[in-house]
Amino acid sequence: MRIGNSQVRFLGGPAGCLGMIVVSILLSVGLTVLLNLLLR
Template identity: 70%
Template sequence: MRFGNVEIRPLGGALGCLLMIVGSILLSIILTVVVNLLLR
């Protein structure tokens, strides 16, 4: 997957799966905080 200049490649194995899950959770938290700050 590509987001702008950043390319995200799912890694093999359980570690890659875990990293993708943690990354998506962190991104959703950051996006929620940003949206809340913008709407304040």
């Protein structure tokens, strides 16, 4: 994937795939908790 002039490479293979899934889950949980605290 290219952003401007720089090349962005994601981790390949099972480790990269698993890492992306874990990061996605952690971000969604974190954002949900943050929104709940803000909307109280």
